[in-house]
Amino acid sequence: MKRRRGRQKRLRGKFYNRPTSQVAKGLLGKFLVRQIGKKKLVGKIVETEAYVGFKDKASHASRGKTERNKVMFGGTGKAYVYFTYGMHWLLNVVTERKGFPAAVLIRALEPKREQFGNLDIKKLRGLGSGPARLTKWMGIDGDFNGEDLVRSKRLWIEDRGEKIKTSQIMAARRVGVEYAGAWKDKKWRFYLKGNALVSKK
DNA sequence: TGAATGATCACG
DNA sequence: GTGATCATTCAT
Numbered sequence: 001m002k003r004r005r006g007r008q009k010r011l012r013g014k015f016y017n018r019p020t021s022q023v024a025k026g027l028l029g030k031f032l033v034r035q036i037g038k039k040k041l042v043g044k045i046v047e048t049e050a051y052v053g054f055k056d057k058a059s060h061a062s063r064g065k066t067e068r069n070k071v072m073f074g075g076t077g078k079a080y081v082y083f084t085y086g087m088h089w090l091l092n093v094v095t096e097r098k099g100f101p102a103a104v105l106i107r108a109l110e111p112k113r114e115q116f117g118n119l120d121i122k123k124l125r126g127l128g129s130g131p132a133r134l135t136k137w138m139g140i141d142g143d144f145n146g147e148d149l150v151r152s153k154r155l156w157i158e159d160r161g162e163k164i165k166t167s168q169i170m171a172a173r174r175v176g177v178e179y180a181g182a183w184k185d186k187k188w189r190f191y192l193k194g195n196a197l198v199s200k201k
Numbered sequence: 202t203g204a205a206t207g208a209t210c211a212c213g
Numbered sequence: 214g215t216g217a218t219c220a221t222t223c224a225t
Contacts, residue, residue: 049220058220068209085221086206092220105220132221176220202225210218 009159013150016077020095020102024050025190027093027157029164032109034138035154041138043109043128045157047191047198049174051092052102058180061101071146072101079147079155081140088132089141093149093157107175107189109134110197121196130199168193175200 011030016023027045034041051059051072060069060082071080072094080092080103092103109128116124127137135141140155149156171187178184191198 051220060220063210066210082220083208084219086208086219088221090220107220130221174220179218180220204224205222208219210216212215 007161010150011077011157011159013075013077016093016095016149017097018095020050020052020104021188021190023093023095024048024104024188025169027104027106028169028190028192029162030157031112031160032106032134032138032157033155034140036139042112042115043134043138044112044162045106045108046110046195047106047108047189049105049107049190050095050102050188051105052188053100055183056180056186057183058174058177058186059101059103065101069101072103073099074146075148077148077150079140079144079149081135081142081145081147083142085132089135090131091135091140091144105131106134107131108191108195108197108199109137110195111137124197129197164192 027048030045032043032045056062061072065073071078075098076094078094080094081089083089091106094103096102111124111128128134147155170191170193172189174189
């Protein structure tokens with residue numbers, strides 16, 4: 001039996017070094033891969049949010065560089081992982097040029113069918129639907145802060161040839177940023193239309 | 202709707 | 214040092 005191969009392409013720096021909303025939309029339909037020893041956890045990205053620049057009041061970077069957010073100011077394609085609410089880890093991918101703080105929050109994954117075809121939708125949501133759920137599922141914590149997704153052997157994003165049409169991409173207000181003044185109404189959350197793993201409608 | 206739960210940030 | 218806040222989730 002021949003193994004089909006060669007269709008999976010890891011995303012490179014060029015993909016991430018673009019305007020953040022474009023990257024956020026571009027990540028929909030790509031696959032987040034977590035390699036743990038010989039095991040792989042794979043989930044399709046179905047929901048993202050863009051956090052852009054110094055002015056975005058919803059962004060951690062709006063009040064300048066700090067110990068926590070410094071990865072956002074560094075190179076593109078790095079993971080920005082932070083702890084919040086005293087119990088949750090959230091995963092972002094850093095975008096745009098060095099020195100300009102911007103990132104895409106990964107909000108929901110659709111666990112790959114081959115691994116989880118026997119689970120009902122409720123259990124799949126428990127794994128991948130929500131930014132803190134997916135990090136818990138994949139075992140992503142502060143140790144991954146600054147991880148280079150272009151080179152890492154344990155975490156990356158790849159293109160598996162799935163094509164997403166513009167008409168499938170929905171834009172909405174971001175979640176949990178009511179404090180952000182006028183910026184709370186920016187439609188910088190993107191998700192795949194009709195997908196059951198999206199965290200909020 | 203509210204509790205859980207602790208790092209981070211602004212302030213002084 | 215201290216107190217308020219928080220890019221969430223789960224149980225009530």
